[in-house]
Amino acid sequence: MTSSSLSSSFTVTVNGEPQLLDLDNRTTLLDALREHLDLTGAKKGCDHGQCGACTVLLDGRRVNSCLVLAVATQGHSITTIEGLGTAERLHPIQQAFIDHDGLQCGYCTPGQICSAVGALDEADRGWPSAATADVGAEKITLDDSEIRERMSGNLCRCGAYVNILAAINAVSP
Amino acid sequence: MTSTPTKVPAAPSDTASLRGRIGDSPLRPDGTLKVQGEFAFGSDLWADEMIWGVTLRSPHVHARIVSIDVGPALATSGVYAVLTAEDVPGGNVGLEHADQPVLATGVVRYHGEPVALVAADHPEIARQAAKKIRVVYEELPAVTDGRRALEPDAPQVHGSGNLLRHLKIRRGDPDPVAPLVVSLDFEVGMQDQAFLGPESGLAVPDDAGGIDLYVATQWLHADQRQICQALGLPPEKVRLTLAGVGGAFGGREDLSIHVHACLLALRTGKPIKMVYNREESFFGHVHRHPASLRYEFGAGHDGLLHYAKAELLFDGGAYASSTAAVVGNGGTLGLGPYNIPNVQVDSYGVYTNNPPCGAMRGFGCVQAAFAHEALMDELADRLAMSRVAIRQLNGMREGDRNITGQLIDSAAPVAELLQLVQDMPLPAERLSEDEFDLLSLPGGVSNTTHGEGVVRGIGYAVTYKNVGFSEGFDDYSTARVRLEITADEPTVTVHTAAAEVGQGLITVEQQICRTELGVQRVVVHPRDTQVGSAGSTSASRQTYVTGGAVKAACEAVRAKVLERASTMLDIEPSELVLDGARIVSITGAVVASLQDVLGTDAVDETVKWSHRPTYPVDPETGQGDAHVQYAFSAHRAVVDVDTELGLVKVVALDTAQDVGKAINPDAVVGQIQGGSAQGMGLALMEEIIVTGGRVLNPSFTDYLIPTILDMPPMRIKVLEYADPHAPYGVRGVGEPPTISSGPAVAAAIRQATGKALRRVPIRPEHITEG
Ligand code: FES
Ligand code: FES
Numbered sequence: 001m002t003s004s005s006l007s008s009s010f011t012v013t014v015n016g017e018p019q020l021l022d023l024d025n026r027t028t029l030l031d032a033l034r035e036h037l038d039l040t041g042a043k044k045g046c047d048h049g050q051c052g053a054c055t056v057l058l059d060g061r062r063v064n065s066c067l068v069l070a071v072a073t074q075g076h077s078i079t080t081i082e083g084l085g086t087a088e089r090l091h092p093i094q095q096a097f098i099d100h101d102g103l104q105c106g107y108c109t110p111g112q113i114c115s116a117v118g119a120l121d122e123a124d125r126g127w128p129s130a131a132t133a134d135v136g137a138e139k140i141t142l143d144d145s146e147i148r149e150r151m152s153g154n155l156c157r158c159g160a161y162v163n164i165l166a167a168i169n170a171v172s173p
Numbered sequence: 174m175t176s177t178p179t180k181v182p183a184a185p186s187d188t189a190s191l192r193g194r195i196g197d198s199p200l201r202p203d204g205t206l207k208v209q210g211e212f213a214f215g216s217d218l219w220a221d222e223m224i225w226g227v228t229l230r231s232p233h234v235h236a237r238i239v240s241i242d243v244g245p246a247l248a249t250s251g252v253y254a255v256l257t258a259e260d261v262p263g264g265n266v267g268l269e270h271a272d273q274p275v276l277a278t279g280v281v282r283y284h285g286e287p288v289a290l291v292a293a294d295h296p297e298i299a300r301q302a303a304k305k306i307r308v309v310y311e312e313l314p315a316v317t318d319g320r321r322a323l324e325p326d327a328p329q330v331h332g333s334g335n336l337l338r339h340l341k342i343r344r345g346d347p348d349p350v351a352p353l354v355v356s357l358d359f360e361v362g363m364q365d366q367a368f369l370g371p372e373s374g375l376a377v378p379d380d381a382g383g384i385d386l387y388v389a390t391q392w393l394h395a396d397q398r399q400i401c402q403a404l405g406l407p408p409e410k411v412r413l414t415l416a417g418v419g420g421a422f423g424g425r426e427d428l429s430i431h432v433h434a435c436l437l438a439l440r441t442g443k444p445i446k447m448v449y450n451r452e453e454s455f456f457g458h459v460h461r462h463p464a465s466l467r468y469e470f471g472a473g474h475d476g477l478l479h480y481a482k483a484e485l486l487f488d489g490g491a492y493a494s495s496t497a498a499v500v501g502n503g504g505t506l507g508l509g510p511y512n513i514p515n516v517q518v519d520s521y522g523v524y525t526n527n528p529p530c531g532a533m534r535g536f537g538c539v540q541a542a543f544a545h546e547a548l549m550d551e552l553a554d555r556l557a558m559s560r561v562a563i564r565q566l567n568g569m570r571e572g573d574r575n576i577t578g579q580l581i582d583s584a585a586p587v588a589e590l591l592q593l594v595q596d597m598p599l600p601a602e603r604l605s606e607d608e609f610d611l612l613s614l615p616g617g618v619s620n621t622t623h624g625e626g627v628v629r630g631i632g633y634a635v636t637y638k639n640v641g642f643s644e645g646f647d648d649y650s651t652a653r654v655r656l657e658i659t660a661d662e663p664t665v666t667v668h669t670a671a672a673e674v675g676q677g678l679i680t681v682e683q684q685i686c687r688t689e690l691g692v693q694r695v696v697v698h699p700r701d702t703q704v705g706s707a708g709s710t711s712a713s714r715q716t717y718v719t720g721g722a723v724k725a726a727c728e729a730v731r732a733k734v735l736e737r738a739s740t741m742l743d744i745e746p747s748e749l750v751l752d753g754a755r756i757v758s759i760t761g762a763v764v765a766s767l768q769d770v771l772g773t774d775a776v777d778e779t780v781k782w783s784h785r786p787t788y789p790v791d792p793e794t795g796q797g798d799a800h801v802q803y804a805f806s807a808h809r810a811v812v813d814v815d816t817e818l819g820l821v822k823v824v825a826l827d828t829a830q831d832v833g834k835a836i837n838p839d840a841v842v843g844q845i846q847g848g849s850a851q852g853m854g855l856a857l858m859e860e861i862i863v864t865g866g867r868v869l870n871p872s873f874t875d876y877l878i879p880t881i882l883d884m885p886p887m888r889i890k891v892l893e894y895a896d897p898h899a900p901y902g903v904r905g906v907g908e909p910p911t912i913s914s915g916p917a918v919a920a921a922i923r924q925a926t927g928k929a930l931r932r933v934p935i936r937p938e939h940i941t942e943g
Contacts, residue, residue: 040217041210043419045369046451050873053369081210094208098200101839104847105675106207107370107419113208130618145612152882155873157369157420158675159847161884 010074015083025071030054032070033080041081041110052154055111056080062118081110092171093117102167104158112154116168119150142172187753188691195688198839201680202697214417215373215389220444224253226437227299229289229306230456231281234866235315235526238279242307246291249302253441256290263405268427270493275403275432282330282491283528284867285456292437292445315526317866319465319488322523330491330524337489337522338497340504342795344576345515349480351471355551359544360932362860364461366533367878370419371454376434377444383410384435389418391425393670394706403432415700421674423532424458426711427494455871459494459531460861462487464540470548476556476563480515481508485541487522494531496522501644502537505577505799509545510587510637511567516576526866532711534851535911538638543933546634546916560633561595578796584894586831590807591635593829597888600811600825603629615813615820626817632920635807636912639800640905641714641784649783651705652722656690656730657775658768663754665690668698671707671719676907677840678715682723684836689727691753705781713905716836721900722782729778738770785898802896806830806909808917814925819937821857821922826914829890833904841906845889848910854879856915860934
């Protein structure tokens, strides 16, 4: 990393590709993606960690990218909505959102999908949530209340929640 | 055309295999892009050489602008322009009344009013520069209470009286009496649309003094009209294209960044992007009117309503926006879907120095429904009648006249809708305190109760809402439909200016084209002002009105095709049928292919379509055929309330609604779910707190909207009683759920707690106090 007092240049892997960035230290990961890497899939709904529209995966774990400084992701790996699937081969969660109409305006959708992918992975690793009955289980199966609890950080003002739940249920093992 | 037609063998209808017609639920054409993050919302737009615009807003509620010094801001490195009211070439803007300056002129009338604009090469530089603009204000006395605004000595917001509209409705006996009288006062707080994608757009100047604006909005042509007014430009120089819209709900019917971005673009000669952050979004659009309601119902011992008196006061804030129409809706529809022979309603809209209020889903009916439904419960309780039965007894039926004397000339299934929700299975009883399930209790995993102090309640509400624009408004839509053969396949292109905001209108347009023209491949043209106005995406009107226009345009295309076939084949057009890619005679024989008839030509028809007219109401009596169509819905809410902490969990929110004809059944259900969530939000948590004119909670930390945890399971029953006056029998869908859900939740909390609860949102302290 070369640094001045105000900016840093560093490498981060985004959707499998190493990216060299030279950014003002105050740049959030969300702005780095949207304004510097032309990846506008992650949305800015609040910029304050309140809505979840900016959710991306950082080393596979979901984060609000508006709350992460880009420079802190040096050496890490980011997956955004653009990196989850291709038009020909959508990620199963993307396909489920289409099939179950888990969206209306679609503004929350990239965040919902990244969040759902992260939630499924957390459950698979046995990470409990506040809704988990057996916190010692190796793997956790996501029932409705688990999905609601784990997805409660992603607002949908269009109120597509019923279908979002159905979409995640369809993919959850 | 004289070519000999190819003989195509007779076969079953060419359209039998069509997928995605009316009544199907085809996938939305923009769905794949949306799940991939590739769909371009207004905030995602980019242009070469683009720079950023920001707004400086008033910190005061009411103040005279003594001076503005833009010097230090303009001198900031990276800044291209700083503009104030002096730089606006044209006049004021406004949806119904042009009373709002583009930038405050001499005076600011609300907290957050735009005062100046900055363009810079980075949004943060623009924001820093905006802070350097030195505005000297002299504060003026403000009026921030709707009732106070009408007192003769109240401060004047515009100097022309603070009364924006007073609608009177007088019907029947002017001095009615009844054996049983119930009355109440009700207050409704200020709700925000809180669409998830903040205001955004991109203005690109051309080299001839014109501009292209890409913007997330609800009504391109109303925007265009106002932008032209403000810029002093003709319409051909102001071209709009719809950018992806991240939700709307009424909050994008008025202008936001539109004129500001255009002004900066014309000044700098560069593309200007403007995107509000969440805080600015709370200041950057109108809200739902807070309302103060006084109601009195008189009834017989049999429960039949004899009379109703109501006074509704809507606080319009500093500028008119659509307040006059909201007052109209509140007044004409504000007693609910009931037969009431004697009526006195006074509906007022006033100017104050509060934030401007205007359109939000449910438009004037939402506020009123809390009052009339609370009063119906009160009446039922006083008579020891069932709350459902009293509504059914008084409910409108087809053939009745409403309080403005208008004949209800299509289905009005009030009693049936209530019966349907009452008969739905109730959620399981709450578990006992020893086997409690935290997740199902109010407070959830915060572990605030194990069931002690928790009581359950059930509430009902029913509503009716006008569809489309009312009171004589020239309400129409325009559709252009083109049929041609491309790559050997018949292809339809449908072009309207109707804003797709997530409700699925573009899917509906495709379904109508497939149904009318029997063509599988329907391409949706981007929405822009190159075609005539479609009117607003509001008032639950687009499937009806733009749907009607698309249907009419398809019919015109079909007629043209058959005319051409007729000339070619020398058969009367009335004896020919367009059947997908073939022309068939009325005997069923295939007489030509579409390819033969069209060749390389396209048939391209544009139709402007209106629903049947509405009329202004009489200024003294409020009588008249104000509305074109009514839509009905009922909700039943089941809640658990922790009476010690005032926490509420909505356990079930069930609903029945008549949609006339479900063009896209899945999308209908989606609208009902989303609309119900917003109504529930107003009942429980959503309020912009305004104190002395100042907004105190412009963030998603302090302005709460329902999450997936708050949203209960919903049972939904959709009725389809076709309206014979509407295309395909459709009835507007989007708004009724937002109206009847909230009052049902409030009623359930009242039933659980025994408290009067005459204000929404109902906060924990309202439940626990006294
Ligand atoms: S934009 Fe990051 S949480 Fe809202
Ligand atoms: S689909 Fe519009 S916010 Fe979720």
